[in-house]
Amino acid sequence: MLQCRDEILAYTKKLVHIESVVNTNGEREIAHSLYSFLSSFPYFVQHPSHIMLEKTTRDDHDRYNVIAFVKGKGGNSKRTVILMGHTDTVGIDDFNQLQPYACSPDQLMEKLKNEDLPPSAKAHLESGEWLFGRGTLDMKSGLASHLYLLKYYAEHPETLNGNIVLLAECDEEDGSHGVISALKTFQALKETYGFNYVAAINADFVAPRFAGDDNRYIYKGTVGKLLPSFFITGSETHVGSCFEGLDPNLIAAELTKQIDYNPELSNEAYGETTVPPVSLKQTDLKPSYTVQTALAAYAYYNFFIHSWSPKDVLTKLKEQAYIAFNNALATYEQRYKQFAAISSEPYVNMDWKPKVLTYEEMMNLLTSKHGSLFKNHMTKFKEQLLKQQDLDTRMFSARVVEEAWKWMKDKNPTIILFYSSLYSPRIELTGKNEKEQALIKALDQAIKSVQPHYVHPIVTRNFFPYISDMSFVAISDNEEGLDAVTNNSPSLGYKHYVDYQDIRALNVPVINIGPYGVDAHKKFERMEMTFSLEIVPNLTNYVIQNLLN
Structure with a gap:
């Protein structure tokens, strides 16, 4: 000794x-x-x-x-x-x-x-x-x-x-x-x-x-550690007419309720189990006070893995996001009907449907529709965004998703799922x-x-x-698993860099x-x-x- x-x-x-x-x-x-x-x-x-x-x-x-x-x-x-x-x-x-x-x-x-x-x-x-x-x-x-x-x-x-x-x-x-x-x-x-x-x-x-x-x-x-993140859009309205719109914070709250501390999202392998995900941020994206509901909310969660791949996590969280979205709409409908009953105001069916896309799915839709015009715009946007030195990687990612969302023709309430930080x-x-x-x-x-x-x-x-x-x-993920990270990380190559092939070369x-x-x-x-x-x-x-x- x-x-x-x-x-x-x-x-x-x-x-x-x-x-x-x-x-x-x-x-x-x-x-x-x-x-x-x-x-x-x-x-x-x-x-x-x-x-x-x-x-x-x-x-x-x-x-x-x-x-x-x-x-x-x-x-x-x-x-x-x-x-x-x-x-x-x-x-x-x-x-x-x-x-x-x-x-x-x-x-x-x-x-x-x-x-x-x-x-x-x-x-x-x-x-x-x-x-x-x-x-x-x-x-x-x-x-x-x-x-x-x-x-x-x-x-x-x-x-x-x-x-x-x-x-x-x-x-x-x-x-x-x-x-x-x-x-x-x-x-x-x-x-x-x-x-x-x-x-x-x-x-x-x-x-x-x-x-x-x-x-x-x-x-x-x-x-392994991921930071799955959710950009959540609602339908903006004046607070005096709150049931004419959908508050994205309601969806975000249901999302956190669905994901936070959920043992179904703990990953067991070789007799050992990860702790479940927990919220690290939940906010709306209003820059200042107004009497309108927010256009969008943003939440992200710590997520540990033992054997699941980043692709597996996206699949599981997309399912959870649909559950949360349905729960939010059910709560909205139930409370709207209850309010209509006590106020004698008519109930108007808004007919929103849960919609969840990964960042990769949204980008493929927009690239298919707008081509190089969209791609060039997003490149310039990211380059300009880099000049904001006080913007951390997580918020940089949110702003990129927010900008891409502006190009979507269908503006009905939607959840966009992505990774906002290093894997x-x-x-x-x-x-x-x-x-x-x-x-x-x-x-x-x-x-x-x-x-x-x-x-x-x-x-x-x-x-x-x-x-x-x-x-x-070292790396245990296959290329498909890693592609799920690279294709769903808005800040990769701008606010953080990882060449996974360098890791595989050392291994x-x-x-x-x-x-x-x-x-x-x-x-x-x-x-x-x-x-x-x-x-x-x-x-x-x-x-x-x-x-x-």
């Missing part, structure tokens, strides 16, 4: 002290600091071409990845393991008056002694076995573990029959520009040095699955090829070697349950061995030090050794 606790703790604090909130200048600062730190290692002084500071591509922000590799001298193998970890964090606004200490663990923990803490946080603070602060858990202690192993093998290359490559990437917490930019670098390294990538090991955080869960989890593969692909690691079999065997052997040194059970599961950059090093099996803790993305974020600083690096090291030697 490597005796590495103190060194990794020091690296963790060094990284945490740099406030590297996603989409801020801190991302650039931490990359430059990390690059300077690694460049001072004797190995990289002797081999300066083995470390790179690379700016992300097609990115609105000035930020960088750090990529470094050590070539082993224990043999002539080209087998190569990728170590992954992200440098960015979520924001610190939730720390309130403790914001000045959010990235200073020692000071923060002193201040927390005077706070009214939840019982579990108080017990952890008093134990001396937990480190608090933004990024301690997600995931700078995991990155620190990788830094230690990179330094170890830089000092002991003779113990390595193969190579390790470290990717310290930015922008994991938002658009994954870091890992997506790195894909072509991995390919270039393969062409230059002949690297044969056999596995990737991510070091993102792990947490209890439920209260009282003492297991420490290692994950094989990862959940993080699902990855199944099942032993379907030699590389997967070798990684699973190496992991099982590593757990067997390390478990006697740790009191809590170390347990493997099939899908990492959170969004992570693991999604961009390396991936696992997650990361720090253990609780309250990631929250004020009391903290990691348990024994597992995170001792067990994680040793597990990772055993996997490397089992794979390469």
Whole structure:
């Protein structure tokens, strides 16, 4: 067992002290600091071409990845393991008056002694076995573990029959520009040095699955994440004559009622089930107050998948959208008749029918009818829309759909279903090829070697349950599944870029061995030090050794 606790703790604090909130200048600062730190290692002084500071591509922000590799001298193998970890964090606004200490663990923990803490946080603070602060858990202690192993093998290359490559990437917490930019670098390294990538090991955080869960989890593969979105049109009317129109917010409300927390939309595979979708936004698109009902509403939902494809999700959600639309019309009709009865006003049958189209279906209709005139208009519209720097990817997509809708001849109430953001692909690691079999065997052997040194059970599961950059090093979807994303993503190629063929070219099996803790993305974020600083690096090291030697 490597005796590495103190060194990794020091690296963790060094990284945490740099406030590297996603989409801020801190991302650039931490990359430059990390690059300077690694460049001072004797190995990289002797081999300066083995470390790179690379700016992300097609990115609105000035930020960088750090990529470094050590070539082993224990043999002539080209087998190569990728170590992954992200440098960015979520924001610190939730720390309130403790914001000045959010990235200073020692000071923060002193201040927390005077706070009214939840019982579990108080017990952890008093134990001396937990480190608090933004990024301690997600995931700078995991990155620190990788830094230690990179330094170890830089000092002991003779113990390595193969190579390790470290990717310290930015922008994991938002658009994954870091890992997506790195894909072509991995390919270039393969062409230059002949690297044969056999596995990737991510070091993102792990947490209890439920209260009282003492297991420490290692994950094989990862959940996929989609952002299905709905542009909903109604029939505008003055609020004084509300039954002469159809409020799209009513349809949106029924849609959220139908989708939110719906277990029918949980995806089970290999005995594990995703959490159901949940609403992340629901709004109308009125720019300001008027006494007219909205022309359109907009809603989007987080959606996790294990085995379903993006095409499967569109099919299922189209069905749900029809159910919601019918429910909205039934509610409208019932209430209109009830109002007519008490007001003595006549009931007029509006005869609306549920209508749901995917973005691809709408675009095919409009292209067929209007041809290049429509296509050229939409291209120019997207280019102009890009100039609105404050428009995020999700709202950019909504505005594109809204503009295309203006060209539709039939303006009856309709739902348009599309994807408004990045697709993080699902990855199944099942032993379907030699590389997967070798990684699973190496992991099982590593757990067997390390478990006697740790009191809590170390347990493997099939899908990492959170969004992570693991999604961009391998792909389980076929082309039909991916086409459902590319053909239904209005912002793809404008506000976000993913070349899925770059992922398929790398296609390396991936696992997650990361720090253990609780309250990631929250004020009391903290990691348990024994597992995170001792067990994680040793597990990772055993996997490397089992794979390469």
